[in-house]
Amino acid sequence: MGRIIVSANVSIDTVVEDPTGEEGTAHGGWFLRVHETDRAARAELQLEEARDATALLFGRRGYEFFASRWPQRDGALADRLTDMPKYVISRTLRNPAWNRTTVLTGDAAAEVSALRDRTAGDILVYASFQLVDELILRRLVDEVRLLVHPVALGTGRRLFEPPADIPLLRAGVRQIGTNLVLLSYTPEGPARG
Template sequence: MLYTNKETQSKRKLILSMNVTQDGYLSGPNCELDWHFNAWTTEMAECLADELNKADTILFGRITFNAMSAYWSNKGVDLSSPIEDRAFAQMINSYTKLVFSKTLTHSTWNNSIMINDDPAVYIRKLKEQKGSPIMIYGSAQLVWYLIDNKLIDEFQLWVHPIKLGRGKLLFKSVSPHFLELVNTKEFRNGVVLFYYRFKQLV
């Protein structure tokens, strides 16, 4: 069923940022992401930082949180890291990070809060508050749940010029034909960032 987010237009916006292949996969069948990591460039990193700068809160599932915590928690002070990595790390380390998990109870990554509540209930209340947009990176299981519950307002899809043929699809229960394209940004390596929202009912 096509749904509208008209009722949430005046509320805090939830934005998904996800790398996907041309045929709609967010990872290979065994969670392979080499096609994404190998294609990442300084140009893309600068754009990602610009988008994150508009937000103040990040949502994670457990697996993505653990991976990003291990990578980013010390990047801000690692002078051997590229300058764009350090800039992104300083932002992400300072932001509120909400982690939806039934097993994690704490983390050493600063400003991280473990949430054991139903994500849909918690996020609906979060979106009622005043504030900047909320970002979500990766976190496939959480994303699928949020799509099913009509809670994502904007999709920033980094589409890579590659087809996997099999793996984990981003859209499992909702047709991507229900998305409305609002903007695009092309990168020199062939990746295109598509900005989508769900179509509005007339």
């Protein structure tokens, strides 16, 4: 049985929106506001996480963001992401271009439960926060990993919006580079909704 792992880059006040600045928000580009040594450490962490995982899971918008960038990139992380099986929860996505992509068109909770049952290993969820909101409420997330960037933005789409009111138990704390911190949590409590 697989494990659903949410992996998110967040500001210190849990904003996840517009990390690269491509969405054009006033606070965009915060992901890039770290020292070069922190960028290198973050890249090492991302590669380690991808190597340890079995598959990727996305909502449509998160998939489109990744699929428009990663297939054209070079390097070990790009190769790993491209080679991994990818699953997309979407009723509208047709003919995905990124190789090894399967579109799951049914109910998100049912599709993810079935995916979990037939997959051995970690299934990473990247950049798919509407999907994460549903999965966390349905208690389908086994671990939440937050790579905290040392910037407070004050506005923007936050992780778990609207608030999920779900207790999270600390599973780990790890310094990444000089200024980044990886926080790991496991959700607690029975499923709702």
